[in-house]
Amino acid sequence: MKKGFIFIIIGTVLGALLMGCSQENKPVKITNPMDRAISHYILKYNKNKYLKTDKQFEVHKLYGASKNGKGGIDVYIYSVYEGFDKESKNKVKSGGSLPALVKLKKIDNQYKVIGYKEPDDGSGWTPSIKKMFPPKYANEAIKGTGVEAIQHQLDKKVNEWLENAK
Incomplete structure (x- = not known):
């Protein structure tokens, strides 16, 4: 009788754990409010990182997103950020482009960025991307897949x- 009871408890605990874990790494569709939260955060994050300009723009390539098991969403992107001055026309005054891991969470009925990570510089670039991104997105991010298309989007905005x- 005791063995049967112990198996029931172990089975229940394992089942609960597996159900909780089953949501982790589950693909997530990025909505417009999520996308806007990401762009807003990156614009704010970079504002004092680069030279001061009249207007800053950010566009990003979404590689994928998944639930992270902590009630949030991990978003894997390649971001292009550029700043411009009116007198310089469409010549970039300041900016950069790189892959990034963005952590989102729904707080008070809106999405907030609660974590943001860029890859290491130099020889740490590739290994850090491989740590940040799942393998299926890491290779795309390392190659910069899709960056040309988002650069066209940014140029159009500019x-x-x-x-x-005028």
Whole structure:
């Protein structure tokens, strides 16, 4: 009788653990509010990191996103950030591009960035991306897959801004 009871308890505990873990790494669709939260955060994060400019823009390539098991969402992106001055027309005054891991969480009914990690510089670049990203996204991020397309999106935003600034 005791053995049967112990097996029931062990089975229940294992089942509960497996159910809780089953949500981890589950793919997540990124919504517009999530996307805006990411861009807003990156613009704010980079504002004092680069030279002061009249206007800053950020676009990113989404490689994927998954639940992280801590009630949040891990988002794997390649971000392009550039700052411009009106007098320099569409010549970049300041900026950068790189892969990043963004951690989102829904707080008070809106998404907030609760973590942001960029890869290490130099020889640490590739190993740090491989630590930050799942293998299926790491190779794309290392190659910069999709960056050319998002650069075109950024250029379009800049040209619209310059047209409206006249």
